[in-house]
Amino acid sequence: EAQVTQNPRYLITVxxxxxxxxxxxxxxxxxxxxxRQDPGLGLRQIYYSMNVEVTDKGDVPEGYKVSxxxxxxxxxxxxxxxxxxxxxxxxxxxxxxxxLDNEQFFGPGTRLTVL
Amino acid sequence: QQQVxxxxxxxxxxxxxxxxxxxxxxxxxFDYFPWYQxxxxxxxxxxxxxxxDVSEKKEGRFTISFNKSAKQFSLHIMDSxxxxxxxxxxxxSRNSGxxxxxxxxxxxxxxxxxx
Numbered sequence: 073e074a075q076v077t078q079n080p081r082y083l084i085t086v087x088x089x090x091x092x093x094x095x096x097x098x099x100x101x102x103x104x105x106x107x108r109q110d111p112g113l114g115l116r117q118i119y120y121s122m123n124v125e126v127t128d129k130g131d132v133p134e135g136y137k138v139s140x141x142x143x144x145x146x147x148x149x150x151x152x153x154x155x156x157x158x159x160x161x162x163x164x165x166x167x168x169x170x171x172l173d174n175e176q177f178f179g180p181g182t183r184l185t186v187l
Numbered sequence: 188q189q190q191v192x193x194x195x196x197x198x199x200x201x202x203x204x205x206x207x208x209x210x211x212x213x214x215x216x217f218d219y220f221p222w223y224q225x226x227x228x229x230x231x232x233x234x235x236x237x238x239x240d241v242s243e244k245k246e247g248r249f250t251i252s253f254n255k256s257a258k259q260f261s262l263h264i265m266d267s268x269x270x271x272x273x274x275x276x277x278x279x280s281r282n283s284g285x286x287x288x289x290x291x292x293x294x295x296x297x298x299x300x301x302x
Contacts, residue, residue, distance in 0.1 A: 076230075103288050110194075114294035115231070115276060122288070140208070162230050168288060176221075176290060178230030 074099045076179035084185045085153055093148045093182050096165030101149050101177075103166040104146040105130070106138065109181075115162070117153040121146055122168070153186040162184075190214050191279050193293025200300050205263040208296045210277035213258065217279040221290070222251065222262050225274045234275070237261070267300045274298070 085091055097104065098123075105120040107130075107144040117130030135157055137149040150157060159168045161181050166176040192211045199207045212220075221236035222246045233247055237251040237260065244251045248264040277293040 093296065105289070114193075114295065116290040120289060164230075166288060175233045178223075178232065180230050181228075 074177065075111050076163055076177050078161075078179040080182060082183050083182065084187065085160065086167060086187050087154055088152050091150050091153060091184075093161060093163075093184070095146045095148065095164040095179060096144050097163075097177070099165060099167065099177065100143065101165035102168045103162045105166075105171065105176075106136070106146070106148045107162045107164065110159050118148070118161075124134075137174065146153070150184075153182075153184075155186050158184060158186045161174050162166075190291045191277060191293045192278050193296060195296060196294070197297045198299070200235045200264075200267045200298065201268060201302050202267065202300055204267050204300075206262075206267045206271070206298055206300070208262045208275055208277070208298070209259065210261065210293050211213075211257075211259045212279050214279070214281070214291075215258070218282055219280040219292075220251070220253065220260050221278050221280075222249075223278060223292075224277040225276065225295075227273075231276060266300075267298075269300045269302055272298055272300050 079094045102123045106118040107115045116132045118136050119138040121127045163179040164176050167174040221229035222234045224234040225231040235249050236247050239255050245255045252262045274295045274297050276295045278290040282289045
C-alpha cells in the first residue's frame with residue numbers, strides 16, 4: 073500500500089529536550105515536505121526537499137532542522153523545542169517525474185505538545 | 188503575504204444542499220489547483236484538482252469552477268451529505284521557476300453538514 077508514515081503519532085515533551093519526528097514514504101517520491109497545522113492558520117510549510125541531499129526552507133523554518141540522506145526518509149528535528157512549537161505536524165511526499173499533476177500524499181500527522 | 192485566500196472559514200449546510208467554498212490567488216505563475224479534504228485525526232487527502240486550461244472539472248458530486256481572469260476558483264459540493272463534514276483546503280502550485288512543486292495552501296474551511 074502506497075503510504076507516508078510518521079512516528080511518533082503523539083509526543084509530549086519539555087522545553088529544550090531535543091526530539092526527532094521520523095517520516096518515511098514507500099512511493100519512491102523525489103519531493104518531500106513538512107507542514108505544521110495550527111487553528112486558523114491552515115497548513116504552513118516548514119522545510120521541503122526536492123531529492124536526496126537537497127533541502128530548502130519553507131515559510132516557517134525557524135527552530136527546525138531536516139535532513140535527506142535517503143530518498144524514502146525525511147526526519148524533522150527540533151533541537152531545542154519551545155512551547156510555540158506545540159502543533160500538529162504533517163509530512164508529505166510527491167512524485168516529480170511525469171509533471172505537476174502528481175498527487176501529494178500526506179502522512180497521518182504527529183501531535184506535539186511542548187511544556 | 189498570503190498567496191491563496193480561502194473563504195468562508197466555516198460553513199454549515201443542510202443535508203442535500205450545495206456547499207460552496209471560494210479561493211483567490213495572486214501569483215499568475217500558479218498552474219495547478221488542487222483541493223484537499225481532511226477528516227478529524229487524519230492527514231489531508233487529494234479530493235479533486237484542476238489546471239487553468241479548463242474552466243470546470245467535475246468528479247461525482249464535487250465540481251471545481253475556475254476563473255483565470257479573476258484569479259479565483261471554487262469547490263462546489265452538490266447534494267451535501269453528513270459524511271462530507273470535514274475541513275477543505277484549496278491550494279496552488281507551479282511547475283517551473285522558483286518554488287516549483289510547492290503547494291501553497293489556503294487557511295481551510297470547516298464544513299458541517301447537518302441532517
